Amino acid sequence: MRQYVFRRLGRLVLALLGVTLITFLLLRLTGDPARVVLGQLASDEAIQQFNREHGLDRPWPEQYVAFLWKALQGDLGQSLRYEQSNFSILLERVPATLRLAGASLILTFVIGLPLGIIAALRRDTTVDYLARGLVLLAQGIPNFFLAILLILFFGVYLGWLPTGGSDSFKHLILPAFVLSFVQLPLTVRVTRSAVLDIIGQSYIRTARSKGLPERLVLVRHVLRNAALPILTILGVQVALLMSGAVVTETVFSWPGIGRLIVSAILARDFPLVQSIVFVIAMAVVVVNFLVDILYGILDPRIILN
Incomplete structure (x- = not known):
């Protein structure tokens, strides 16, 4: 270890x-x-x-x-454009990105996990076909195109939601949904595959043959054992969040590090771009490292070598 x-x-x-x-x-x-x-x-x-x-x-x-x-040493240099510390600039923008990433991650799991579980339990039925169709749709639609469609429909045509900014909770709804749509295919696929694999195990058939209620079998045996494979995608989700945030924040004028890196690249602000990439890369590799270690701790059958 x-x-x-x-x-x-x-x-x-x-x-x-x-x-x-x-x-x-x-x-x-x-x-x-x-x-x-x-x-x-x-x-x-x-x-x-x-x-x-x-x-x-x-x-x-x-x-x-x-x-x-x-x-x-904790010194990320000074921005050429803003003429202030890159660290202080990131401190101003990171909270907005964390709010957006957290909301989209919650939305992804709230939609993706139940959808993947139901698709596995209702394999080769209409529900399963609809879930797989949604996955293909989410993979095929670019997030910037989806963002523009949602802005036109809910913001311009219906006038229900704001089309940009970050002043209130309403400003969070559209960008969080778009960013979660990027992560949805992976979550549904992994959840469905994990549940299908567990359902086919002999101990699940034994539990059912003993007359245990289906709900108890699902909660105690299926979901508990399927949670570990789902945990492994968390590191990939962080990378998807960071890449998706660049486009999403730019389209919705969300004041996070995704929009900041676009403006820094256009302004050729080398120190600021390097600082943002360094922080994002650090977050991605650290989360992946922690997920790997946690996976080995939670499942004693896995030997980390």
């Missing part, structure tokens, strides 16, 4: 290094941020001074190592 934890921690560090390095290199290929911040009419002297003040005149390897060293 201890060796597995240390090995996973090593992979976690390598994953963070890989993500940050790729992001760093891709950003450097997009052009000179000084031209965007100072304008196309800025003199060469002003651009050189700007690059010197922000460390952009140093070699790329030196810039990358400096970013990593400061990030490990």
